[in-house]
Amino acid sequence: MNTQNSNFIKGIIDRDLADGTYKSIVTRFPPEPNGYLHIGHAKSVVLNFGLAEEYNGRCHLRFDDTNPETENEEYIRSIKETVAWLGFDWGEHLYFASAYFEQFYKYAQKLIKDGKAYVDSQNETEIRENRGTVNEPGKPSLYRNRTVEENLALFHEMREGKYRNGEHVLRARIDMASPHMILRDPLLYRIKHAYHYLQGDDWCIYPMYDFAHPLEDAIEDVTHSLCTLEFDTNRVLYDWVLENCLKPEELPTRPHQYEFARLNLTYTIMGKRKLLRLVNENLVTGWDDPRLPTIAGLRKRGVPAAAIREFCRSIGVTRTESTVEMSHFEHVLRDHLNFIAPRINAVTEPLKVVITNFPEGKTDWVEGSYWPRDVDKEGSRKIPFTRELYIERDDFRENPPDGFYRLAPGREVRLRYGYFVTCEKVVKNDAGEIDYLECTYDPETRGGDAPNGRNPGGTLHWVSAMHGVPAEFREYNRLFKSADPESGDEDFTEHLNPGSLTVVRGYVEPDVREHPTDERFQFERIGYFWQDPDESTPDHLIFNQIVPLRDTWTEKEGTESQAEIEQKRRERELEKQRQRERSSAGDRYPWEDLSGSQRVTFQRYVDEYSLDRENAAIIARDDDLSGFFEEALTAYENASAVAKWMVNKLLAVHKETPVNQMKVSPEQFGAYVEMISTDVISTRAADDVFDEMLETGDDPSDIVEREGLQQVSDEGALEPVIEKILADNPDKVERYRDGQKGLLGFFMGQVMRETGGTANPELTKEILSQMLNN
RNA sequence: UCGGGGGUCGUCUAAUGGCAAGACCUCGGCCUUUGGCGCCGAUAAUUGGGGUUCGAAUCCCUGCCCCCGAGCCA
Numbered sequence: 001m002n003t004q005n006s007n008f009i010k011g012i013i014d015r016d017l018a019d020g021t022y023k024s025i026v027t028r029f030p031p032e033p034n035g036y037l038h039i040g041h042a043k044s045v046v047l048n049f050g051l052a053e054e055y056n057g058r059c060h061l062r063f064d065d066t067n068p069e070t071e072n073e074e075y076i077r078s079i080k081e082t083v084a085w086l087g088f089d090w091g092e093h094l095y096f097a098s099a100y101f102e103q104f105y106k107y108a109q110k111l112i113k114d115g116k117a118y119v120d121s122q123n124e125t126e127i128r129e130n131r132g133t134v135n136e137p138g139k140p141s142l143y144r145n146r147t148v149e150e151n152l153a154l155f156h157e158m159r160e161g162k163y164r165n166g167e168h169v170l171r172a173r174i175d176m177a178s179p180h181m182i183l184r185d186p187l188l189y190r191i192k193h194a195y196h197y198l199q200g201d202d203w204c205i206y207p208m209y210d211f212a213h214p215l216e217d218a219i220e221d222v223t224h225s226l227c228t229l230e231f232d233t234n235r236v237l238y239d240w241v242l243e244n245c246l247k248p249e250e251l252p253t254r255p256h257q258y259e260f261a262r263l264n265l266t267y268t269i270m271g272k273r274k275l276l277r278l279v280n281e282n283l284v285t286g287w288d289d290p291r292l293p294t295i296a297g298l299r300k301r302g303v304p305a306a307a308i309r310e311f312c313r314s315i316g317v318t319r320t321e322s323t324v325e326m327s328h329f330e331h332v333l334r335d336h337l338n339f340i341a342p343r344i345n346a347v348t349e350p351l352k353v354v355i356t357n358f359p360e361g362k363t364d365w366v367e368g369s370y371w372p373r374d375v376d377k378e379g380s381r382k383i384p385f386t387r388e389l390y391i392e393r394d395d396f397r398e399n400p401p402d403g404f405y406r407l408a409p410g411r412e413v414r415l416r417y418g419y420f421v422t423c424e425k426v427v428k429n430d431a432g433e434i435d436y437l438e439c440t441y442d443p444e445t446r447g448g449d450a451p452n453g454r455n456p457g458g459t460l461h462w463v464s465a466m467h468g469v470p471a472e473f474r475e476y477n478r479l480f481k482s483a484d485p486e487s488g489d490e491d492f493t494e495h496l497n498p499g500s501l502t503v504v505r506g507y508v509e510p511d512v513r514e515h516p517t518d519e520r521f522q523f524e525r526i527g528y529f530w531q532d533p534d535e536s537t538p539d540h541l542i543f544n545q546i547v548p549l550r551d552t553w554t555e556k557e558g559t560e561s562q563a564e565i566e567q568k569r570r571e572r573e574l575e576k577q578r579q580r581e582r583s584s585a586g587d588r589y590p591w592e593d594l595s596g597s598q599r600v601t602f603q604r605y606v607d608e609y610s611l612d613r614e615n616a617a618i619i620a621r622d623d624d625l626s627g628f629f630e631e632a633l634t635a636y637e638n639a640s641a642v643a644k645w646m647v648n649k650l651l652a653v654h655k656e657t658p659v660n661q662m663k664v665s666p667e668q669f670g671a672y673v674e675m676i677s678t679d680v681i682s683t684r685a686a687d688d689v690f691d692e693m694l695e696t697g698d699d700p701s702d703i704v705e706r707e708g709l710q711q712v713s714d715e716g717a718l719e720p721v722i723e724k725i726l727a728d729n730p731d732k733v734e735r736y737r738d739g740q741k742g743l744l745g746f747f748m749g750q751v752m753r754e755t756g757g758t759a760n761p762e763l764t765k766e767i768l769s770q771m772l773n774n
Numbered sequence: 775u776c777g778g779g780g781g782u783c784g785u786c787u788a789a790u791g792g793c794a795a796g797a798c799c800u801c802g803g804c805c806u807u808u809g810g811c812g813c814c815g816a817u818a819a820u821u822g823g824g825g826u827u828c829g830a831a832u833c834c835c836u837g838c839c840c841c842c843g844a845g846c847c848a
Contacts, residue, residue: 021785032848067847124846134776169846179777181844185848190846207848233778259779266785282818314797318780321841325785328798336813374811405809414807459807510801525808553809568784576822579791583822583837590835614835615824648826648834683827687781688790733794742793749792761828 007317009047009258013055022223022253028095029083029212032064033075036287038294039308040270041261046312047260048226049088060220061090065098066212068196072272076197082295087305097207097216098198104207104215105159108170108188111149116187117246118144119154120171126470127169130176130182137177138184144173158191161204162238166192170205174240184235186210210234214241217255217763222471225255228262229319235259261316264323267478268293269485275493282492284479290544291479291500301476301521302530307336325635326478333547337520337528342370342379345416345461346508346523346543348473350390352436352465355421358387363466366447368417381511388465390507392525395460396437398426403553405457413458416524420445420456461524470506471541473529475502475548477669508541520546591617601626609639615647625651628659628666635670641677642670649690661695672700685757687710710771713760715767718751721759722767725750742770 052059110116170189209723290301365382425438485495527548536542605616
């Protein structure tokens with residue numbers, strides 16, 4: 001799992017560092033202190049602090065404490081502790097948004113002075129109603145045109161506490177008709193007569209997130225401000241605030257916001273309110289219930305911080321909404337624990353075994369390694385073997401089913417590191433339940449090997465009845481029965497798994513006492529456990545199961561039959577069919593929605609230049625594009641070709657940088673198309689030429705001349721190159737001849753690379769196929 | 775409906791115009807003093823349609839589906 005993880009954010013950072021935008025990076029983890037951290041936050045913590053580590057930058061821990069009504073110090077304490085536990089150090093970089101209140105206030109005054117903010121005195125309902133909807137524009141407030149002086153005075157009075165909650169707000173003056181709801185004069189400040197746990201009663205106006213956050217980032221010289229996807233729509237305001245508050249010279253190094261998908265996990269929930277409900281309604285034992293995805297819960301359960309970090313790194317960072325399977329988390333956990341957890345034995349549901357031919361009162365101390373072969377670690381302990389033992393109830397069957405190779409009447413098994421034993425008799429109580437087993441052991445098999453090479457099918461774990469330490473075991477299962485408990489109309493609590501906690505009592509081998517109380521063990525054949533940090537005592541050991549061992553024997557509930565798989569396949573096929581129908585039912589053509597004048601242009605292109613209807617419409621519907629097109633024709637009169645290359649090459653760039661801001665002139669583009677159409681350059685080299693044109697604004701002919709990109713259509717020149725490539729890749733040639741025709745693309749790519757893209761592709765392909773086929 | 779974002783094996787993630795790859799899950803096998811670990815193998819994907827190109831998951835057009843946005847929350 002040590003893949004060299006990259007992601008789109010690292011791509012951005014690499015770019016920013018390479019082009020000198022920033023000298024080094026600064027990230028931040030900005031929790032609001034109004035809840036406990038969960039594994040979703042851990043993703044963000046690991047991302048932000050991890051990036052800072054990797055790039056030798058720094059990461060700030062900043063509390064976004066702009067709403068005193070919901071936040072408190074206990075959360076601050078807990079969050080700090082959790083981030084530290086996760087293994088990250090913010091050093092001196094601990095910050096609070098509330099410490100910047102004075103600066104925010106000054107920025108707000110600046111906006112007012114610049115006519116970009118005003119005090120609105122509508123009430124909450126009016127503001128909401130006048131905001132409009134996604135389909136209707138909002139209406140400007142009556143107070144929108146107050147003078148700067150009036151606004152300044154009012155705002156000052158708001159701060160002075162002259163007004164009650166809700167009487168006034170400060171709003172940015174942007175655009176009440178914007179299709180971005182966020183830009184319809186967003187609120188910057190509201191009046192809250194509330195005690196702030198850090199600022200006391202100093203303030204009765206508090207900034208909104210959208211105003212405060214970008215400024216916090218800027219104040220701290222944050223470079224990359226990472227947040228989750230739902231803030232995507234806020235970014236336009238983030239940028240507005242910075243561009244309108246900062247000094248021009250500060251803008252080049254200002255922070256930028258990037259969004260990534262939040263973490264979702266199957267069989268659990270991550271929402272603050274829902275988590276809170278579970279706690280408040282006593283459906284779990286508290287915020288640190290080991291079944292919860294909270295860091296506190298995971299920690300109490302015994303999940304090491306390193307495993308959480310590893311998990312967070314393994315899932316990647318993208319912009320696609322995703323739900324990671326719990327089994328993946330469990331895999332990472334086991335993978336980690338496998339190397340750090342010494343093995344010992346514990347019997348969680350004991351069945352007594354009496355070894356009838358073993359002397360009463362005798363203890364035989366056998367040796368057992370802490371580590372299996374595959375873990376490169378040393379160490380072992382002595383395990384007491386006695387006449388009376390416990391084995392796991394599940395490890396015995398009176399009537400063993402097929403494939404069961406544990407203990408059964410008359411059968412011999414190995415007791416791990418002990419002896420081979422054979423079940424001679426099943427002793428039952430009056431109720432007909434199995435009371436205990438009578439077995440005999442083979443003294444020749446001490447340690448678990450038979451001198452004659454005999455090898456029983458099963459190996460069982462066991463604990464001496466005389467020496468075993470009684471213990472309670474808490475086995476945790478998934479909190480919800482459903483992979484997606486939040487879907488469906490019913491309340492999510494209805495999906496709670498009644499079997500999420502099983503408490504059983506059994507025995508642990510005495511060596512457990514020789515270990516630190518926070519040691520994580522693998523109880524062989526059961527799972528990974530550790531002592532509950534709060535409740536376990538020397539007199540009453542309580543073990544929490546961190547994660548069970550993978551079990552490939554017990555019947556799985558979720559596995560599907562062949563028929564079900566087939567059924568699914570059919571359903572998918574059907575769904576594809578329906579999708580096809582829906583898609584074609586809605587099909588449109590680009591010429592369907594042209595305005596009057598565009599329609600005229602379109603018609604002219606079709607009639608006069610015989611353009612393809614689609615290309616004609618695409619160019620005609622954009623005035624910049626049609627202007628560019630017609631000018632390009634003055635340099636090269638082949639209209640179809642110009643149109644085609646415009647649509648297929650220029651359009652992608654035009655979306656970012658409109659054609660009239662590009663360095664490429666229409667005449668240059670015309671000349672460029674001519675070079676392609678007349679075979680002066682290959683379509684492959686055309687890409688490079690175009691990139692160069694975009695960057696330098698040079699004439700295509702100059703670029704081609706300079707870089708020697710003229711197309712090579714001479715067989716004599718191409719053949720040696722191709723021969724060499726084939727000779728260098730004999731394995732690929734063989735695979736191609738064996739039928740892997742897709743490799744032609746590989747060879748084409750090689751030739752193109754070798755020739756700087758100048759090879760005539762058709763000709764190359766022809767020669768290539770010829771050579772490969774004999 | 776308007777604006778924004780997204781859509782690659784069941785799941786998560788690669789492939790930055792050139793061999794659709796890896797991991798988890800599932801299934802088979804090998805190995806085994808843990809029915810663990812490990813190893814080998816199998817199943818399995820580019821959202822539909824059209825276009826550009828020698829070559830498209832990637833570029834263009836056009837649908838379909840999903841998520842976010844109308845808090846004085848963050």
